[in-house]
Amino acid sequence: MSVIREAISRAGQSGHGLRLEGVPTGVAGLDALFYRVEFSEDGPRTCPLGGFPRGAAVHVTGISDTGKSLLAEQFCLAQAQRGEGVVFVTVESPAAFVDMALQQRRLAMGIDKDAMQNIVIVDAAMHDAVREDLPTFLATAKAALEEVKARHLVIDSLTGLYEAREMQARSIVRRIYQFVKENGLTAVLTSQKRSGHEELSAEAAGGFAVSHILDVTLVLAKKIVLSAAQSRLWHAPIGEMVRFLRIDGSRLCGHDTRTHFLTITREGLLQVGPSIAAEGSGQ
Ligand SMILES: Nc1ncnc2c1ncn2[C@@H]1O[C@H](COP(=O)(O)OP(=O)(O)OP(=O)(O)O)[C@@H](O)[C@H]1O
Ligand SMILES: [Mg+2]
Numbered sequence: 672m673s674v675i676r677e678a679i680s681r682a683g684q685s686g687h688g689l690r691l692e693g694v695p696t697g698v699a700g701l702d703a704l705f706y707r708v709e710f711s712e713d714g715p716r717t718c719p720l721g722g723f724p725r726g727a728a729v730h731v732t733g734i735s736d737t738g739k740s741l742l743a744e745q746f747c748l749a750q751a752q753r754g755e756g757v758v759f760v761t762v763e764s765p766a767a768f769v770d771m772a773l774q775q776r777r778l779a780m781g782i783d784k785d786a787m788q789n790i791v792i793v794d795a796a797m798h799d800a801v802r803e804d805l806p807t808f809l810a811t812a813k814a815a816l817e818e819v820k821a822r823h824l825v826i827d828s829l830t831g832l833y834e835a836r837e838m839q840a841r842s843i844v845r846r847i848y849q850f851v852k853e854n855g856l857t858a859v860l861t862s863q864k865r866s867g868h869e870e871l872s873a874e875a876a877g878g879f880a881v882s883h884i885l886d887v888t889l890v891l892a893k894k895i896v897l898s899a900a901q902s903r904l905w906h907a908p909i910g911e912m913v914r915f916l917r918i919d920g921s922r923l924c925g926h927d928t929r930t931h932f933l934t935i936t937r938e939g940l941l942q943v944g945p946s947i948a949a950e951g952s953g954q
Contacts, residue, residue, distance in 0.1 A: 691924060693721030694823070694857045697749025697780065698742060700943030704918055704927035717925060723887060724923040728851045728858045730829075730881055732873060733891030738914065738933065739861040741941045742891070743827045744769075744776045746859045751789035752782045756819030759792050760812060762802055762831030766794035769827075779938035791815045795831070802832060805843055809850055816854060824851060828861040829881060841880040848884050860885060870894065871930065873919040887926075888919040891933065904947065905932075916943055 691707050705720040723729050723746075731739050743759070750757045761769045769792055777787065793815045795801040801811050812824070826832075829847070833840040851858045862881050864874065870892040873882040882888045892915045896907045905913045914933040918926045932944035 689726065691720070692725050693719075693723065694725050695722040695749050695753070696742075697745035697747075697752075698941050698943060700931070701916075704931075704943070705921065706925045708925060720924055723857060723859075724921065725857050726852075726855065727886040727921070727923050728848050728860060728884075729887040729889065730873075730885040731859060731861045731889045731891065732864050732881070734864045734870065734893075737891035737893050738935060738941050739863075739891060740764075740772070740827055741776070741935065741939070742889075743825045743859050743861055744772055745780065745941060747790060747823070747825050748773065748776050748780055748782055748786065750823045751786040752780075754786075754789060755823060756789050756791070756816075756821035757823040757825065758812060758815045758819070758821045759790060760795055760808075760815075760824070760826045761792060762795045762826065762828055765796050766792045775939060779936075779940050789819055791818050791821070805832075805846060808832065809846070812850070813854070816856075822856060824854075824856045824858040824860075826858070826860045828863055830861075830863040841884070844881050844884050871915065871917055882919065886923050887921040890917045890919050891915070892917075915947070 693702060693705060696702055702722040703719055705722065705724065706717045707720050709716050709718050731742055733739055747757050747759050759769060759773075773787070773790065777784070793801065793811055795808065800807045802808070815821070816824070826847070829844060833843050847860070871890055873888045873890050893912050894915070896902050896905055896909050896911050896913060899909070902909050907913050914935070915930050916933040917930045918928065927946070929946035929948055931946050934942050934944055936942055
């Protein structure tokens with residue numbers, strides 16, 4: 672048994688250098704849902720954060736085709752546009768397909784081609800060792816971070832890193848979380864929910880491991896309008912698909928807790944709409 676001195680620090684001393692600020696998400700309507708509380712003589716006041724809290728590991732979960740990859744791509748491009756390096760680790764689609772999707776998203780977002788030089792793609796879909804051996808994954812991701820002095824990391828998806836070994840999900844996600852923190856990154860990490868899970872809950876494959884470890888959880892969902900009541904509530908005809916987004920939790924800052932409509936524009940961009948409660952009451 673030994674004492675790990677580095678694990679011990681005094682409260683009020685180890686948080687220096689950390690500031691609560693927003694990282695624009697690249698998704699219209701999403702940045703406004705995060706806020707911080709400022710304390711002055713007049714009392715506490717909420718101020719918009721303007722995006723994900725910097726330094727957060729953000730978990731984006733949902734069943735298939737709910738917009739997780741679109742969100743990951745838009746986040747990636749928004750950082751590149753601001754001149755900040757970003758590493759996109761693809762675990763599902765091969766790199767060439769992600770590159771094509773990023774180009775589509777870039778055009779839709781009206782971002783200059785030069786921004787692409789701030790993005791490095793790591794192909795864990797076609798390279799089994801990167802996907803299946805965690806030390807190889809971390810070493811490859813680290814080399815990619817250094818290529819563009821990246822401040823951001825996207826992994827689409829975490830689930831692919833523990834396919835067929837969900838018992839290890841917790842330790843894999845924990846190690847990736849530490850990697851995000853060690854490297855001072857803001858990260859968007861997607862995970863797939865099984866369709867059997869309640870749609871708007873944060874439970875993802877690997878049980879609750881992912882949401883418990885990561886800092887912020889966003890749940891994306893889609894539902895088919897099946898009744899007149901749903902049709903009235905969601906302002907959509909029976910048979911149409913309606914998309915939703917909800918922030919399930921954020922350890923680092925305040926956030927909107929309502930369920931919002933989510934749309935995908937004709938150009939293929941995610942956009943967060945009003946809360947379903949606001950629509951229902953005519954606000
Ligand atoms: N360019 C586009 N124009 C219109 N709709 C699009 C466009 N691109 C994607 N979509 C729609 O957005 C949906 C969500 O796509 P996305 O790839 O982000 O899903 P996902 O949540 O990552 O799914 P999976 O878990 O299967 O990876 C697609 O199924 C499609 O219906
Ligand atoms: Mg996807």
